[in-house]
Amino acid sequence: MTDTVLETAPSLAIDETAADLIFRHARTTSQWADAEVSDARLQAAWDLAKLGPTAMNTLPLRVLVVRSTEARQRLVPHMAEGNRPKVEAAPVSLVLAADPAFHEHLDELFPVYPGIREQLAPAAEMREAMARKNALLQAGYLVVALRSVGLATGPMDGMDLDGVDGEFFAESGWKSLMVVNVGVAEGEGSPYPRNPRLSFDQVSQAL
Amino acid sequence: MTDTVLETAPSLAIDETAADLIFRHARTTSQWADAEVSDARLQAAWDLAKLGPTAMNTLPLRVLVVRSTEARQRLVPHMAEGNRPKVEAAPVSLVLAADPAFHEHLDELFPVYPGIREQLAPAAEMREAMARKNALLQAGYLVVALRSVGLATGPMDGMDLDGVDGEFFAESGWKSLMVVNVGVAEGEGSPYPRNPRLSFDQVSQAL
Numbered sequence A, B: 001m002t003d004t005v006l007e008t009a010p011s012l013a014i015d016e017t018a019a020d021l022i023f024r025h026a027r028t029t030s031q032w033a034d035a036e037v038s039d040a041r042l043q044a045a046w047d048l049a050k051l052g053p054t055a056m057n058t059l060p061l062r063v064l065v066v067r068s069t070e071a072r073q074r075l076v077p078h079m080a081e082g083n084r085p086k087v088e089a090a091p092v093s094l095v096l097a098a099d100p101a102f103h104e105h106l107d108e109l110f111p112v113y114p115g116i117r118e119q120l121a122p123a124a125e126m127r128e129a130m131a132r133k134n135a136l137l138q139a140g141y142l143v144v145a146l147r148s149v150g151l152a153t154g155p156m157d158g159m160d161l162d163g164v165d166g167e168f169f170a171e172s173g174w175k176s177l178m179v180v181n182v183g184v185a186e187g188e189g190s191p192y193p194r195n196p197r198l199s200f201d202q203v204s205q206a207l
Helices: A002-008 A016-024 A039-049 A069-078 A081-089 A102-109 A116-120 A124-148 A161-168 B002-008 B016-024 B039-049 B069-078 B081-089 B102-109 B116-120 B124-148 B161-168
Strands: A061-066 A092-098 A152-156 A175-183 A204-206 B061-066 B092-098 B152-156 B175-183 B204-206
Touching: A016 A124, A016 B039, A016 B124, A039 A061, A039 A124, A039 B016, A039 B204, A061 A069, A061 A124, A069 A081, A069 A092, A069 A161, A081 A152, A081 A175, A092 A124, A092 A161, A102 A116, A102 A124, A124 A152, A124 A175, A124 B016, A124 B124, A161 A175, A204 B039, B016 B124, B039 B061, B039 B124, B061 B069, B061 B124, B069 B081, B069 B092, B069 B161, B081 B152, B081 B175, B092 B124, B092 B161, B102 B116, B102 B124, B124 B152, B124 B175, B161 B175
Parallel strands: A061 B204, A204 B061
Antiparallel strands: A061 A092, A092 A175, A152 A175, B061 B092, B092 B175, B152 B175
């Protein structure tokens, strides 16, 4: 009987409080407490998120921290109309982007494969696809990592990505992916009930 | 002085053990203990990961659980040569995929936007792009969630994605993204030292 119970309700390996904080109680947040988001706290989140795995340790995720009123005013017009007030109200907004020039770091990041930097240099299209793919994976890690340091997140898509790239990334060549509002949540952080989710049965097949 | 210390070393909001388990001590694993990975444990991981945010709650990530010898033999030839022994040695391999038909669930998943299912139905190309983007974000949540239930992960890219789609997803239309080996790690799970990471200064700009 005990085995059956364990089988149907396996223990978490992290404590319940952590599971609540990073997944079960965390909400997409649009209601913010009047609290500073220090650079040190963003860095602490990065210092967790950076450890998540990427293909060949490419680590292509880049982060534009939008904090000043001036920078915010440059970002807002590129957002979908419904999201503009959310960016205006957020303590900090992070523009998450992919860096197609990630290969320039690979001598340091992936020493097990000497020459990979030179090999990827002429393959701009492949690099951009690799950058987008692995940066999105890292964006998932970053949402969890921000929550792990006590910050709430409000991720947003559906913006004018080319407009953002032109506004902020003309020199760096970064490719914007999404914007994540970040701060300390007021209450639950959202006035809405949580939307339903798909069960494992609904999303999986087993062979 | 205390403020300065807090500023330069902000506390985690989860306990150190959890931070170690989900990020700091977790390694891309290729060395496995002789331990079963029950369906219930995979489901427990999903029940955390499913709560991570996606655009319009689209939840497009799908999971093929490859457990039988027969299914494994169908998967192996589509992997990059260096990863074939890793799939052969893994207790379970998950093929993570994006479902471009995610819109069929949106009446239930995103009731705040009636008609979005019908609106997206003819936009197959846009749906596939949305599915890939949000499924990769969810893949990041899933790696953390698998670790949260005590499982180790060995994510792999660089396989023949079209080959995998033809082998397994001809009917469902799912689009494969990556394969994640899953099990209980033996020791640290990897014979290699951890590769270096980019610091927040190296990946961020502030405005």
